[in-house]
Amino acid sequence: MAANQTKAGNLPSKAAPRIVIVHNRFALGNSTWKFISAGIVVGILTAICLAFCSPYLYLFVTSFKSAGQLSEPTNPLFPSDVATFSYQGQDLQLYYVPINGQKQVLALYKPGRTSATFVDPQHPSAEPITWEGRTRALDKVFIPSWHPENYATAIQSIEFLRLLFNTLVMAIIGAFGAVSSAALVAYGFTRFRIPFGGVLFTLVMSTIILPPQVTIIPTFIFFQRIGWTGTLLPLIIPHFFGNAYNIFLLRQYFMGMPYELDEAAKVDGASPWQVFTRIILPNSRLALAAVFMLHFLFAWNDFYNPLIFLSGNESSYVISLGLQKFLQLHNGQPNLLSAVSLLAMLLPLILFFLAQKTFMQGIVLTGVEK
Amino acid sequence: MTSNAATLPKIAAGRPGSLRRAEIRWGYLFLSPWIIGFILFTAGPMLFSLYLAFTNYDLLNGNYDLLSGKNPDWVGTKNFTEVLGLEVKALQTPDQNGAEVLDHGFAELFRVGNTVVGASDVDFWISLKVTVSFAAIALPIGIVVSIALALLLNTKVPGVRIFRTLIYSPVVVPSVVTTIVFQQFLNGDAGWLNQALKAVGINGPAWLNRTEWVLPALVIIGLWTAGGSMLIYLSGLQSIPTELYEAAKVDGANFWVCFRRITLPLLTPVILYDLVLGLIGTFQYFVIPYVLTNGQGTPNKAAYFFNMYLYKSAFAFGQMGYASAMAWILLVIVIGVTLVVFRTSGNWVFYQGGAKV
Numbered sequence: 001m002a003a004n005q006t007k008a009g010n011l012p013s014k015a016a017p018r019i020v021i022v023h024n025r026f027a028l029g030n031s032t033w034k035f036i037s038a039g040i041v042v043g044i045l046t047a048i049c050l051a052f053c054s055p056y057l058y059l060f061v062t063s064f065k066s067a068g069q070l071s072e073p074t075n076p077l078f079p080s081d082v083a084t085f086s087y088q089g090q091d092l093q094l095y096y097v098p099i100n101g102q103k104q105v106l107a108l109y110k111p112g113r114t115s116a117t118f119v120d121p122q123h124p125s126a127e128p129i130t131w132e133g134r135t136r137a138l139d140k141v142f143i144p145s146w147h148p149e150n151y152a153t154a155i156q157s158i159e160f161l162r163l164l165f166n167t168l169v170m171a172i173i174g175a176f177g178a179v180s181s182a183a184l185v186a187y188g189f190t191r192f193r194i195p196f197g198g199v200l201f202t203l204v205m206s207t208i209i210l211p212p213q214v215t216i217i218p219t220f221i222f223f224q225r226i227g228w229t230g231t232l233l234p235l236i237i238p239h240f241f242g243n244a245y246n247i248f249l250l251r252q253y254f255m256g257m258p259y260e261l262d263e264a265a266k267v268d269g270a271s272p273w274q275v276f277t278r279i280i281l282p283n284s285r286l287a288l289a290a291v292f293m294l295h296f297l298f299a300w301n302d303f304y305n306p307l308i309f310l311s312g313n314e315s316s317y318v319i320s321l322g323l324q325k326f327l328q329l330h331n332g333q334p335n336l337l338s339a340v341s342l343l344a345m346l347l348p349l350i351l352f353f354l355a356q357k358t359f360m361q362g363i364v365l366t367g368v369e370k
Numbered sequence: 371m372t373s374n375a376a377t378l379p380k381i382a383a384g385r386p387g388s389l390r391r392a393e394i395r396w397g398y399l400f401l402s403p404w405i406i407g408f409i410l411f412t413a414g415p416m417l418f419s420l421y422l423a424f425t426n427y428d429l430l431n432g433n434y435d436l437l438s439g440k441n442p443d444w445v446g447t448k449n450f451t452e453v454l455g456l457e458v459k460a461l462q463t464p465d466q467n468g469a470e471v472l473d474h475g476f477a478e479l480f481r482v483g484n485t486v487v488g489a490s491d492v493d494f495w496i497s498l499k500v501t502v503s504f505a506a507i508a509l510p511i512g513i514v515v516s517i518a519l520a521l522l523l524n525t526k527v528p529g530v531r532i533f534r535t536l537i538y539s540p541v542v543v544p545s546v547v548t549t550i551v552f553q554q555f556l557n558g559d560a561g562w563l564n565q566a567l568k569a570v571g572i573n574g575p576a577w578l579n580r581t582e583w584v585l586p587a588l589v590i591i592g593l594w595t596a597g598g599s600m601l602i603y604l605s606g607l608q609s610i611p612t613e614l615y616e617a618a619k620v621d622g623a624n625f626w627v628c629f630r631r632i633t634l635p636l637l638t639p640v641i642l643y644d645l646v647l648g649l650i651g652t653f654q655y656f657v658i659p660y661v662l663t664n665g666q667g668t669p670n671k672a673a674y675f676f677n678m679y680l681y682k683s684a685f686a687f688g689q690m691g692y693a694s695a696m697a698w699i700l701l702v703i704v705i706g707v708t709l710v711v712f713r714t715s716g717n718w719v720f721y722q723g724g725a726k727v
Contacts, residue, residue, distance in 0.1 A: 013673055026378070038525070038527045040523060041525050042527050042528065043528045044522060044529070045523070045529075045530070045533045046533075047521055048519070048522070048533075048537065049533055049536045050535060052536060052537050052539075052540060052597075053536060054555075054562060055540070055548075055552070055594065056553040057516075058551060058554065058555060058562055059551055073560070078703065081710045094627045100574070105520070105600055113715055137625075143404075160671035177419075181407070182403070183404040184401075184403055185399050185400060185403055185404040186402025186403055187400050188396075188397050188399070188401040189397070189401070191397075192393050192394070192396055192397030192400065193393060193394075193397070194393070194394050194398060194401070195394065197397070202402065203408070204404060207408070207412055209650055209699070209705075209708060210412065210416075210705065211644075211650070211653060211654055211697065211700050211701055211704055212654065212676065213417060213654070213693075213696075213697040213699070213700055214415075214416055214419055214697045214698065214701050215411065215412055215415035215416055216415075216684075216697075217415075217419055217684050217690050217694050217697065218414070218415035218416075218419045218422065218423060218694075219411060219419035220684075220685075221418075221690070222415070233404055238407065238411050240403065241404060241406060241407020241408075241410070241411060242403050242404035242406075247404065252508075263475055265721060271399075272396040276400075296578050300544065301542070301543075301545060301546075303544070303545055303546050303657045303660075303661070304656055304657060307660075307681075308681075308685060311441050311685070312513040320544050320545075320546045322544045323544070323547065323550070324546050324661050327546075327550055327661065328664060335552050337550055338554075339553075340553075341547040341550045341551065344544055344547050347543075348542040348543065348544065349542060349572065351538060351545065352538075352539060352542040353535065353539070356538075358537055360538070360601060363598075363601055363602075
């Protein structure tokens with residue numbers, strides 16, 4: 001009662017600012033206001049996107065730098081070397097030297113504490129110029145110098161092609177299993193009235209909150225006993241039995257499909273299997289593609305399961321695991337690390353950019369990113 | 371076709387419900403992959419892990435064969451008491467060595483004045499503390515940032531789809547790659563973040579080498595993939611009926627009033643969902659801290675998450691019985707936290723139409 005009264009009592013005072021705002025809108029002009037606010041939003045979003053994309057830029061430029069460029073703190077953003085000038089058999093570094101208020105490009109001939117001798121590359125035969133000041137404060141002249149050979153080195157030392165092959169085998173076969181099993185189960189849940197169907201579906205969904213740690217130890221013992229650890233099988237086979245997210249996604253999709261189609265097919269004498277393969281599957285290609293892609297990305301990015309099931313057998317390593325081992329060995333070589341990192345994220349990113357609509361719809365439908 | 375025509379009347383004429391029984395058979399047939407998988411990879415392992423939790427199963431030394439009866443030793447609740455074991459003792463002086471007063475097998479966890487608290491497994495409590503503190507920092511920040519991003523990306527400004535794609539894209543980057551990038555990115559001297567901070571006059575810390583900064587560093591890494599929750603909030607925003615805003619506008623409500631009175635209440639179910647999954651996810655948080663610290667949880671175990679300790683117990687130390695006990699403790703914690711969140715959700719989650727879950 002008391003709350004109701006205060007709410008009612010507030011009403012008149014709330015009505016007062018109403019007029020002020022409406023008046024403001026008119027003063028500014030609706031379209032002008034919209035234009036300004038859109039400009040502000042675009043500005044903020046551009047800044048955020050720059051921040052979000054800076055790790056990509058970091059990987060890109062670092063992967064093309066040499067070890068020497070990385071250890072040079074004044075080195076510019078893009079891979080560059082200090083420009084040099086060949087003088088009397090010596091490679092002299094070029095600097096921007098301010099002389100009489102003008103910056104000239106000169107080659108450092110004899111460095112010194114308070115003064116240095118420079119040679120003018122335009123007139124190498126002229127007398128060397130003596131300049132008073134600290135050379136360390138001068139800006140060096142940089143020229144672009146990219147090192148794509150980092151990629152060759154990295155690909156070779158991480159055995160990238162083998163990792164790629166293993167990862168593709170694991171991700172593609174697993175994705176096939178994930179799609180087919182989830183489709184079968186979702187079809188079973190949507191098109192058949194079965195006893196305990198509701199209970200079973202609740203059970204499916206409750207596996208989402210089950211921490212994998214509760215099952216991973218016995219699963220590991222089981223796979224070890226049948227000799228599957230160190231192979232890709234533990235990373236593929238379990239996905240042939242339906243995963244809760246995928247089942248949910250396809251169930252939502254199948255429920256939205258008109259039942260008249262399968263009823264008509266049934267009248268024509270089609271078996272439930274024929275309805276499944278001829279009506280349900282062909283009409284849900286987009287949803288199936290979304291599940292395929294979600295699983296492919298999950299498998300490509302997964303590190304936890306490969307770490308547990310593949311440890312000890314390097315020949316069956318997948319990209320994520322190979323990358324972590326590479327990190328342990330080459331922590332001091334950010335250029336090689338960046339090169340392989342870039343390669344490892346290229347395929348998921350390309351896949352995402354190409355099929356983002358299918359992908360995002362799939363995510364929104366399940367409400368979950370794996 | 372003819373055979374079908376012949377069998378159909380037969381079914382109809384047979385015992386009532388034979389069509390219905392065929393439907394049930396087909397239904398279970400289609401569900402069978404999941405049912406078999408559930409028994410093989412969920413229910414079976416769960417029961418087995420519950421059994422293991424009461425044994426001393428040792429991966430490295432034990433040579434068990436459960437089929438021929440070579441079982442690990444049954445140790446009762448020893449694993450559980452050892453994981454959870456705590457004791458409180460009084461110190462004679464505040465700077466006395468804790469080991470002098472604590473029982474054998476206990477190590478000092480922390481002290482308050484003249485009282486020392488000892489644990490039989492200090493690492494368990496440390497990892498629990500790290501995990502809970504991380505959840506307490508990362509989840510609220512993550513929710514606020516994701517909602518803010520979703521609000522910005524729900525506008526109809528030019529290029530908004532490109533912005534959405536770019537902000538979401540880090541979610542598909544492999545976690546190992548994310549970790550490698552940020553290990554460089556958060557470097558105290560040459561890292562880009564500190565370089566950027568320096569440009570605006572702030573001296574950034576050595577993020578990954580300082581006990582007090584490593585969790586904030588992990589929060590920053592987590593924000594890079596905020597696009598995942600952003601997308602969920604975005605779809606939540608898009609499902610809010612526009613008539614509500616139009617009605618509010620007629621009443622002269624400004625942006626802030628609309629947000630407080632319409633957007634936020636109608637987003638609370640999504641927030642609840644994000645919060646629950648975030649809590650569950652934090653207890654499984656593994657890849658980034660593991661790769662970042664090479665499994666050590668450095669510095670000073672400030673990034674030693676629960677799941678890292680569990681992994682180490684099971685697969686590095688081979689103590690699978692002990693680790694199974696930890697896994698079940700984790701399950702109880704996760705269920706408990708989820709229930710608490712759901713119970714309290716009635717106070718702040720708003721359901722359209724007044725339906726409560």
